[in-house]
Amino acid sequence: MNSETELAPAVASILEAARERPGGGDRVSVDARSLSDAIDRAEAAGRVPVVAEVKPTSPTAEGTRDDDPAALAEAMVEGGATAISVLTEPDHFGGSAESLRQVRDAVDVPVLRKDFIMHEAQLDVVEADLLLLIARFVDDLEALVAAARERGFQPLVEVHDRAELESALEAGADLIGVNNRDLARLEVDLGTFESVATEVPDDVTLIAESGISSPEDVRRMREAGANALLVGSAIMDHGTGETDITANTRRLTQATTGDE
Numbered sequence: 001m002n003s004e005t006e007l008a009p010a011v012a013s014i015l016e017a018a019r020e021r022p023g024g025g026d027r028v029s030v031d032a033r034s035l036s037d038a039i040d041r042a043e044a045a046g047r048v049p050v051v052a053e054v055k056p057t058s059p060t061a062e063g064t065r066d067d068d069p070a071a072l073a074e075a076m077v078e079g080g081a082t083a084i085s086v087l088t089e090p091d092h093f094g095g096s097a098e099s100l101r102q103v104r105d106a107v108d109v110p111v112l113r114k115d116f117i118m119h120e121a122q123l124d125v126v127e128a129d130l131l132l133l134i135a136r137f138v139d140d141l142e143a144l145v146a147a148a149r150e151r152g153f154q155p156l157v158e159v160h161d162r163a164e165l166e167s168a169l170e171a172g173a174d175l176i177g178v179n180n181r182d183l184a185r186l187e188v189d190l191g192t193f194e195s196v197a198t199e200v201p202d203d204v205t206l207i208a209e210s211g212i213s214s215p216e217d218v219r220r221m222r223e224a225g226a227n228a229l230l231v232g233s234a235i236m237d238h239g240t241g242e243t244d245i246t247a248n249t250r251r252l253t254q255a256t257t258g259d260e
């Protein structure tokens with residue numbers, strides 16, 4: 001893992017818990033739903049490809065939503081979501097492997113397991129179509145990318161700057177997320193994606209992550225080269241007023257059609 005100096009206390013706590021969390025039992029083998037096919041279908045239908053996140057809470061959220069995860073995911077798909085991301089981290093995000101299982105049973109779009117995976121055994125906790133690996137927090141990224149693929153997962157490697165992008169490409173990643181949230185300070189800046197995206201090869205599927213809350217943000221990230229967007233808080237709406245998950249999702253998936 002790269003330097004842990006200057007991490008926000010919440011992130012240091014997340015990592016400490018992640019390091020201790022046990023892995024699964026039997027090695028999983030996934031027959032994955034393809035994200036790139038799902039993105040193509042969304043584009044063909046005139047929708048912005050949005051990976052909508054089931055995110056009950058977080059260190060930066062104002063509250064907690066304890067809605068049924070499967071019902072949330074169904075509402076997101078009704079709003080045009082191309083894929084669903086499910087937080088499985090229990091201690092800081094209110095997630096669970098069981099939530100992911102329920103979501104994957106309820107919808108037919110690809111499902112991303114969003115967690116802080118530190119070692120190979122943690123890959124075997126639950127089946128998912130996509131699996132997040134955070135470049136900053138993984139010691140041997142190339143080995144973990146390979147281990148994820150051996151199980152059938154599509155690994156999504158998350159980076160925050162150009163140096164991490166370089167590591168992701170060297171590790172063989174072909175699906176890369178640029179996180180606009182700086183995990184050291186928990187500040188969000190959409191300029192992060194704009195800065196890193198210019199260095200990403202054309203054959204990489206590129207996802208803009210975090211801090212995307214309005215149709216204008218969607219257009220900004222698309223203009224900077226995002227093939228898809230990962231959105232949690234703006235859809236989950238942790239206490240900001242609007243509670244209609246389908247409407248929140250549709251507002252973003254239709255951001256380029258003017259039908260907002």
Ligand SMILES: O=C(O)c1ccccc1NCC(=O)[C@H](O)[C@H](O)COP(=O)(O)O
Binds near residue numbers: 232
């Ligand atoms: O969301 C947080 O508060 C957070 C804090 C510490 C580490 C990670 C965190 N978020 C994880 C994520 O990757 C986001 O849930 C995801 O990118 C969606 O972001 P947003 O649309 O801003 O909710």
